Amino acid sequence: MGYCLSTAKGAAETLKFNMALILLPVCRNTITWLRNNPGLNSVIPFNDNINFHKVIAGGIVIGIILHGGTHLACDFPRISGSDRSVFRQTIAANFGYQQPSYFQILSTTEVASGIAMVVLMMIAFPLATKWPRRQSPSLPRSVRKVTGYNTFWYSHHLFVPVYALLIVHSMFLFLTDNLVEKTTWMYIAIPVLLYAGERIIRAIRSGFSEVEILKVSLYPGKVLSLKLQKPKGFRHKSGMYIFIQCPQISPFEWHPFSLTCGPEDDYLSVHIKTLGDWSCQLYSLFEEAILTGLKQYPKIYIDGPYGASSQDHIKYDIVIMVGLGIGITPFISILKDIATRLKKSSINHAACGEGSLEKIPLKAYLYWVTREQSSFNWFTDVMKEIADTNQKQAVVEVFNFLTSVYQEGDARSALITIIQSLYQAKYGIDIVSRTPVSKNSIKLGVFYCGPMTLARELEKLCTKFSTKTNTIFVFHKENY
Incomplete structure (x- = not known):
């Protein structure tokens, strides 16, 4: 099958590596722990973890184009259109000794799962770019519904079925019957377990106890200041940030905010500027609570602290x-x-x-x-x-x-x-x-x-x- 197969397989190896690597920069607990090591922190640019995450995503796009493009435009036409005698002498055993048509190849598990992955990525990748994440009031109402942080957050979780499909895709490979040669799971096992563990830690650490709100202040320019009770055992360094969740707005959304308190203060504080849909809703909730004289503020959960530049x-x-x-x-x-x-x-x-x-x-x-x-x-x-x-x-x-x-x-x-x-x-x-x-x-x-x-x-x-x-x-x- 010539250069087509070698190009597709080579691109597949880069995809395996990048699909494993892309999870590591967003393992924030691990990065925060590693950056405390002066030796590592001086060599590895932990501050550029999100930029590195984006670069890897670009590598994945290139890998998909090479891998999928050579299969669809070169490999599959050669398989379906090859001389029958050549087909029988070479790869017939891999197809049950019956030469498939091009559309029969597209309907196989390996190809269908690959196409499904690409479709999900085509949804998630564009919605993760800067423009869709910034919901502008000047946009038409119909466009605003598919932009903003919510859209980015939920679409980005399409990676869960993507990784499931990746495993399925790797288990039904053309021309590969030996299980030892199906190495995708070897690449992604540790990063997936590490990332899943971090999400579980976040749920355990922040999901069972809300943080008491000590003081709320509203400043000009629609800035909300929250003074929170410092959880027992919470330690941070100056310059760090935390994630905040308000279940009254969404039980799934976590947003990062820099801590504006010193490491030795007996409280935590953040200042939140209303720049997006979530922060506007949060400001409105606390503004309403203050104006109406409510004794109970909306519930707030925190996760962190995390290291920053x-x-x-x-x-x-x-x-x-x-x-x-x-x-x-x-x-x-x-x-x-x-x-x-x-x-x-x-x-x-x-x-x-x-x-x-x-x-x-x-x-x-x-x-x-x-x-x-x-x-x-x-x-x-x-x-x-x-x-x-x-x-x-x-x-x-x-x-x-x-x-x-x-x-x-x-x-x-x-x-x-x-x-x-x-x-x-x-x-x-x-x-x-x-x-x-x-x-x-x-x-x-x-x-x-x-x-x-x-x-x-x-x-x-x-x-x-x-x-x-x-x-x-x-x-x-x-x-x-």
Whole structure:
């Protein structure tokens, strides 16, 4: 059957590998555990797990085109249209010594299961892209019904029948009778069990006890702040995030939100901006409860904590954090953590004449770009705490930028000062005092949370500055 069969079989091997590999980046508990190992965390880019997941999905699409295309356009026509004498001498035994027609081949278990998998993937893959996930009010009502996070969430669970069909497909292979040669299950067994175990852990950990809501606040810009009771044994690091579920909206939907509390706080807190259908419903539920004076808030379940790129701030002596709008949330936890460690350092120094053993950055710069002045009220208490703690040591510097609207040009112009600050740091000048600093090689961590367009620009800037100076700017973007 020539190159057709070898191409199809080669593509099949890549599909087996990728179908196993694609589950690993979304095993969040495992990744959070692995990233606590400094050696692994410095070698494996755990922060890019979702991007890696998407790249593998692209590899699967290419594999499907090669595997399915060569079978449908080359292998099957050759089998059905080959000379009967050649057919009898070669592969007749695999087809019961009766030469099948093209449509008879399509109706076999192996081909039908393969086509079914492709159909399910053709539904799930497009609905997982950026545009369908963002439900815009400007879209026609008929289109809005098939967009939004709900559509992505439910369509993505088509992977369950896909993996079931994959096993069926692999058990009824053409020209392969030996069970040892049917290796698909060997590829996917461990990743499937690992992922299934993680989902079971999530159900057990979060499904049997709701979290008590201590305080609810509604801020301008339709931002909901939840202060939650910290579950027993819950430990997190600054920069981590949790998943939240509200069964009154949906018992299946879990949404990620950065923690805005410090690791040593005796409570958990999140700030939720109404950007999608689920967050709008959640805001409305709590708004109604507050306005009507209800004593009982909607039930909330949490799952986590999970590691994020922001928690890598402890690797650097100088930290630059850039948040656009609600993108400031992962950095609030970091600021509170720094404030707590500064207090400890002062106490230890006063009591023992020694500094704290806990690592404190030499400098931490926060740049917050927002469209409404009222947004600054979201974290007034935190900013005041930072200001009070920061008076003597001046470790943290906060810069606020106000733009009228979130247009690309306005947001970019608001980042001019950030770029200038980085430019000064490039030449060994302190960002604030503009005085020369040590010219020794140093790494600066640049952390960003916001729109992707500006992320690319900031990353290019970091790369540009790092190539012409001893100072290395390491860029990190928040990915959920």
